[in-house]
Every structure is written in C-alpha cells, then in structure tokens.
Amino acid sequence: MSENKDVGFDESTLKTMCRDLSLSRMKTHSCIDDIKVEETEDFGKKDETGQWLSLIFVSSHAVKLNFKCQFYSDDASFFTAKALGKEHKEVTKQNVDDFVKEYCNLSAGAIKQSLEGSGLTSLISLPLMTRGSDDVFFKSHPRKDKGPLVYSDSWDLVHSGKTLTCHIYFEIYDKEAFQKIILNAFGADQEDDGEIDFF
Amino acid sequence: MSEELDFKKLKDEIRGVSLRRMKNHACDDSIVLEEAKVLEGEKNVVGRWLSLIFVSSSAVKMSFRAHYYTNDANYFTSKALGYDSVDKVSKEQVDDFIKEFCNLLAGAIKESFELGGTKSLISLPLVTRGQDYVFFEVKETDSNPQVLTDVWNLTLNEHTINCRIVFEVWDKKTMNKIDLLAFGAEDEDDGDIDFF
Numbered sequence: 001m002s003e004n005k006d007v008g009f010d011e012s013t014l015k016t017m018c019r020d021l022s023l024s025r026m027k028t029h030s031c032i033d034d035i036k037v038e039e040t041e042d043f044g045k046k047d048e049t050g051q052w053l054s055l056i057f058v059s060s061h062a063v064k065l066n067f068k069c070q071f072y073s074d075d076a077s078f079f080t081a082k083a084l085g086k087e088h089k090e091v092t093k094q095n096v097d098d099f100v101k102e103y104c105n106l107s108a109g110a111i112k113q114s115l116e117g118s119g120l121t122s123l124i125s126l127p128l129m130t131r132g133s134d135d136v137f138f139k140s141h142p143r144k145d146k147g148p149l150v151y152s153d154s155w156d157l158v159h160s161g162k163t164l165t166c167h168i169y170f171e172i173y174d175k176e177a178f179q180k181i182i183l184n185a186f187g188a189d190q191e192d193d194g195e196i197d198f199f
Numbered sequence: 200m201s202e203e204l205d206f207k208k209l210k211d212e213i214r215g216v217s218l219r220r221m222k223n224h225a226c227d228d229s230i231v232l233e234e235a236k237v238l239e240g241e242k243n244v245v246g247r248w249l250s251l252i253f254v255s256s257s258a259v260k261m262s263f264r265a266h267y268y269t270n271d272a273n274y275f276t277s278k279a280l281g282y283d284s285v286d287k288v289s290k291e292q293v294d295d296f297i298k299e300f301c302n303l304l305a306g307a308i309k310e311s312f313e314l315g316g317t318k319s320l321i322s323l324p325l326v327t328r329g330q331d332y333v334f335f336e337v338k339e340t341d342s343n344p345q346v347l348t349d350v351w352n353l354t355l356n357e358h359t360i361n362c363r364i365v366f367e368v369w370d371k372k373t374m375n376k377i378d379l380l381a382f383g384a385e386d387e388d389d390g391d392i393d394f395f
Contacts, residue, residue, distance in 0.1 A: 057331075059333060125327065126331060128325050130322065134323060137255055141367065
C-alpha cells in the first residue's frame with residue numbers, strides 16, 4: 001500500500017489498526033454489530049458519478065493524513081436509518097450528510113488521539129462533504145522525485161449489501177516519529193491481549 | 200507562447216477578474232481592490248470562514264480561497280440580494296453568495312486553461328471554518344512544483360473579503376500557454392458576464 005519502498009514501519013499493523021478503528025466507529029455510530037470489512041475495488045477506479053465524498057484532515061509536523069468516506073446516497077441512507085432508528089425512506093439528505101461527516105470525525109479523531117498519545121500535537125479539520133468525482137482534488141500530484149513517504153489503503157464497510165468505501169492517505173514527513181506512533185499506540189496494545197483496545 | 204509566463208501580469212489579470220466578477224455578483228460598482236498583507240499568522244482566524252475551490256489539470260493545480268468574517272460577507276450578500284439590512288441575510292445565503300463568487304473566479308481560470316489548450320477539472324466550492332486553511336496550505340517553492348501565490352482584499356465600505364490564490368505548477372511549458380486574454384473576454388462584448 002505504500003508508494004515508497006523504504007517504508008520503515010509495519011504496514012500491516014497500520015493497515016489493521018486503521019480498518020479496525022473505522023469498523024468499530026461505524027458499528028457504534030450506526031448501531032449495527034455485524035458490519036464486515038471487505039477489500040474494495042481500486043478506490044480511484046470506482047464509478048464516481050452519483051457518489052458523494054466526505055473527507056477530513058489531520059495534520060502534525062510529522063504526518064499529514066486524510067480520511068475519506070465515499071458512498072452512494074442509497075447505501076448511506078441505509079446506515080443512517082439504522083443509526084436514527086428510522087425507516088429508510090424517512091431519512092433526509094441532511095441526515096445522511098450529518099451521519100457520514102460525524103463518522104469521519106469519529107474515525108479521524110481516534111487517529112488524532114493516537115498521534116497525541118505519542119506526544120505529537122496535531123490539528124483536525126471539520127469534515128467536508130462534496131461530490132465523489134471531486135476526490136481528484138484531494139490526491140497528491142504524481143511526482144518524479146521521491147517526495148514524502150506515502151501510505152494509503154482503501155476498504156469497504158459492508159452490511160446487507162450496502163457499502164461505504166473508506167480510504168486513508170498518510171504523508172509521512174518524520175519517519176522516526178511516525179514509527180514511534182505505530183509502536184506506542186498500536187504495537188504495545190497488541191502485545192498485552194492481542195486486541196487493539198483503545199480509541 | 201514559448202516565453203516565460205509573466206506572473207505579475209497573471210496576478211494583475213486574476214485580481215482584475217475577481218474585482219469585476221464581485222462587482223457584478225454583489226451588484227455594487229464601488230467595491231475596491233486593496234493590497235493585503237500575508238494572510239495567515241497576522242490576522243486572527245478564529246471566527247472567520249473560508250470558502251475554497253480547486254481547478255486541476257495535469258500541468259497545474261490551482262486553489263482559490265475567500266476568507267471572511269460573517270459580518271463582512273453579510274454586507275456583500277445583502278447588497279447582492281437588494282436587502283436594506285444585513286439582518287435579513289441568512290447563513291445559507293451568505294454561504295451561497297461566497298461559494299458562487301469562488302465558482303465565478305475559478306471558472307474564469309479554468310476557461311483560460313482551456314483556451315490555452317489545457318483541459319482541466321473544477322471542483323464544487325466548499326465552505327469551512329477559517330482556521331482549517333492550514334490543511335490546504337502549499338509552501339512556496341521554485342520547482343517540483345513551482346508554487347506561485349497572491350493575496351488581496353476586496354473591500355466595500357470597510358467590509359472586506361480576503362482572497363488568496365495558489366498555483367502549483369508541475370509543467371511550466373503548459374502553464375506558459377495559459378491565455379491571459381481570456382480574463383478580459385467578458386468585458387469586450389457588452390459588459391455582461393456571458394459565460395460561466
């Protein structure tokens with residue numbers, strides 16, 4: 001998933017952490033227990049027409065990241081209806097926007113918490129909502145030179161055939177500090193009981 | 200076309216088109232363009248809002264941001280809507296007014312790219328809180344990419360909207376083809392804005 005060969009950190013730990021984090025937040029937020037994580041098709045190759053995109057940014061001196069949730073209205077309405085205890089047809093566009101933006105806020109907030117736990121001060125943006133095809137404006141431009149270390153991952157959260165696609169993108173400017181985050185926040189926990197148990 | 204891009208001229212053209220389009224959009228000819236100091240760090244961003252829009256091609260990425268306090272944007276919006284009091288203006292109307300202004304300016308820049316032969320994409324305009332500018336900051340650099348920035352104010356009776364534009368130039372040759380004449384096109388015919 002990393003675009004650089006010399007990643008210098010445990011990618012699988014980071015991948016598991018991000019996916020587990022997004023899943024646990026969605027389970028709590030939507031009040032649905034049996035949501036599954038599935039591999040997504042290439043995030044950038046999905047048909048973005050008719051899709052919506054919510055995104056949020058976290059930034060520190062060592063790492064910048066954005067977390068995106070891309071969805072069709074019908075799928076997100078399903079999750080929103082469950083969260084609100086309403087019928088699917090009763091859910092408004094505003095309900096859906098608020099639900100997905102809050103989900104992004106919860107997921108990115110947990111990552112921010114992990115950064116802070118490792119002593120890094122970070123900032124978090126408000127979640128934004130725009131059309132799915134605008135994803136292109138939040139991607140970094142392909143570079144010929146090395147640029148910052150980059151890690152990205154995409155996955156689907158699926159329940160009853162309804163899907164929300166998640167994407168996370170890290171730009172790492174201080175590899176040592178980032179390694180420390182991975183070890184402190186995510187490695188130590190797993191050593192205790194095999195589970196990631198905070199956020 | 201093969202000459203280096205005259206960035207000073209580009210800045211002047213963009214400032215000019217922003218002023219003309221804001222005058223039309225707010226229905227007030229007395230709006231003036233003023234120099235602005237470096238935007239961030241010198242002003243308190245707490246309480247401010249930010250509207251932003253992107254234009255992107257393989258050669259260049261552009262972001263345009265309008266920073267404003269609600270009170271100032273209310274004033275501009277009330278003029279546009281023909282209200283006699285800013286108290287009648289809703290937050291939604293202000294957001295729509297500013298987003299449309301961003302759309303008008305970015306549309307002109309997209310047009311200048313297209314007339315120079317560069318296809319580009321334009322985003323929807325977004326509104327968020329002022330302090331979130333940090334997530335869209337691009338440091339000025341000379342290469343890989345070359346980053347060009349400009350900051351200015353549009354002022355109406357002491358109410359100000361602060362504008363900032365950033366170009367990330369990944370292909371100078373293509374950027375040099377940008378058609379500066381496109382920015383004046385709306386003035387040539389009849390004084391009306393008849394595209395975008």
